[in-house]
Amino acid sequence: MxxxxxxxxxxxxxxxxxxxxxxxxDHAVDVAESAKGLVATGNDTGPGGxxxxxxxxxxxxxxxxxxAVVHERERGSSRAEIxxxxxxxxxxxxxxxxxxxxxxxxx
Numbered sequence: 001m002x003x004x005x006x007x008x009x010x011x012x013x014x015x016x017x018x019x020x021x022x023x024x025x026d027h028a029v030d031v032a033e034s035a036k037g038l039v040a041t042g043n044d045t046g047p048g049g050x051x052x053x054x055x056x057x058x059x060x061x062x063x064x065x066x067x068a069v070v071h072e073r074e075r076g077s078s079r080a081e082i083x084x085x086x087x088x089x090x091x092x093x094x095x096x097x098x099x100x101x102x103x104x105x106x107x
Contacts, residue, residue, distance in 0.1 A: 020071040020104070027067045031060045066100035069093070073101060 014022075034057040038050065065086075072082050079090035086093050 015074075017071070017074040020067070020074040024064070024067040024071045027060065027064050031057065031064060034060050066097055069097045070100060070104045 034053065038053050038057060069082055073079075079093050083090045083093040086096070088096075
């Protein structure tokens with residue numbers, strides 16, 4: 001059975017791999033924009049505001065690996081190949097990102 005997402009209806013324009021890449025790119029842009037906010041000198045966030053910005057940056061950056069794993073799986077990378085970059089084995093990678101992959105497949 002073919003897995004479907006709401007995006008599959010537009011299959012003529014986008015492949016699942018291309019959509020996963022767009023999601024990854026969007027997360028990377030969010031991280032970059034958040035980092036940019038930390039170095040901006042003209043923005044006054046008020047007392048302690050930079051701490052909140054730094055925490056937001058960390059939260060955004062922590063989502064990026066999940067998007068990257070989804071993209072890599074969509075482009076055909078094996079769990080073992082992905083695990084090489086995570087510093088673990090395929091089973092650990094599968095366990096760590098199972099919920100993200102399930103969410104992608106049932107979006």
